[in-house]
Amino acid sequence: MQNIRKISDSTIRRLSLYYRALSNSEKDGYFTVSSQDLAKKERLTPAQVRKDLSFFGSFGTRGLGYPVKELKEKIGSILGLNRSWNVALIGVGNLGSALASYKEFQKQGFHIKLLFDNDPKKIGSSIDGIPILDIKQIGTQLKQNKIDLVIMTLPGHTAQGVAEEVVRAGVKAILNFAPVSLKVPEDVFLRNENMAIELEYLSFCLKNRNNPGKHA
Amino acid sequence: MQNIRKISDSTIRRLSLYYRALSNSEKDGYFTVSSQDLAKKERLTPAQVRKDLSFFGSFGTRGLGYPVKELKEKIGSILGLNRSWNVALIGVGNLGSALASYKEFQKQGFHIKLLFDNDPKKIGSSIDGIPILDIKQIGTQLKQNKIDLVIMTLPGHTAQGVAEEVVRAGVKAILNFAPVSLKVPEDVFLRNENMAIELEYLSFCLKNRNNPGKHA
DNA sequence: TATATATTGTGAAAAATATCACATATGCAA
């Protein structure tokens, strides 16, 4: 157990993997799971799993493993999934609407309360009961609805300007899907979801599949 | 310059970032860019940028920087974006349709040729001219259309079975959006796109924002 | 031509991350 600030990005990201694996194990009716099991599911090593967990406490029983339900809840609480977050989504295009109606987020406590767009045809309508508001109202609406986190699914060239409005409204966490890197103040947490990266990674792998040698 | 097999995941992923940043710089009319510029755009260090690039050659000019267009093309060629890949997408739900009509992939050489679903209402129709086929035809269609890469956007419980069919059809690269970890043979490249991870990461950050101390 | 300034490319050093290996603790069977 150590200072929480010193826990690495990678460990936190793996906690998400463990959480998902445990949810599945729970559904499948398992009561305990070993570091070995978890490792195999997520293509990691057992030592890695144990080390990651040990940063936050000791949740297992020697000789037995980890209690599935309990560990899942513990990790959920570490990640802050045991509470609810107010989320707004900006940019109701194809991807935006898809995310707005994605039920998994809801289940994990991410409640999408507001949608924003600049298209008059969309403004005033709703998706799964979530109203689509005028993007001009971002400032007041984000504050009024105590939004904790904003998901941005809008075109690259508009993203930076909107991000600045979001920051001005006091939001401290942004998940960005727009294909640009945003500049935000230090106290705002920003993560970029770049779907091209994984695709390009696969392209790289395919290209170099039969090439164990040097690269020009 | 070193053996290409030894280049780290992180470096490859950063190449994607550089590629995107360079595309933007090119659009903005820049002819050269320094490692410092690139670093600032992507929140990295200049040394990191130079080191990453140095694994593949030396593309810059001392005292000047890197030629934007040339470096972009060079990185594109390293990532395999200078050629075209045949892509199929399985699972035409909300996310699937959003990705099917996402033009950026097309631009980078990822040509979505086929869509698959098991819903009779969808089979036979098309999205942006891409036909939606019966998921039962995966085996023959993937081979016939020489599909290089498959994007899976289907429910978790069906994913593993479908992945196995995809592998049997000889596809060597899978981008998985289903919320499970798939088991595939060693010679198949698999990447998981897990949108919950980034959201959960932000949740963790928000939760521990004012907590520099120990964690229970 | 000489001098000042900018910026790369890269070994070496530092820092971060992952793995090892084993003492420790548990369950079960005889």
Place this chain on the structure above:
DNA sequence: TTGCATATGTGATATTTTTCACAATATATA
């Protein structure tokens, strides 16, 4: 109760990744 099998938790070690620091090389200017 003893012995065996299993599996955690964690310091120590190994590996990987990042950063440093500087020689090398370019441009600009006088």
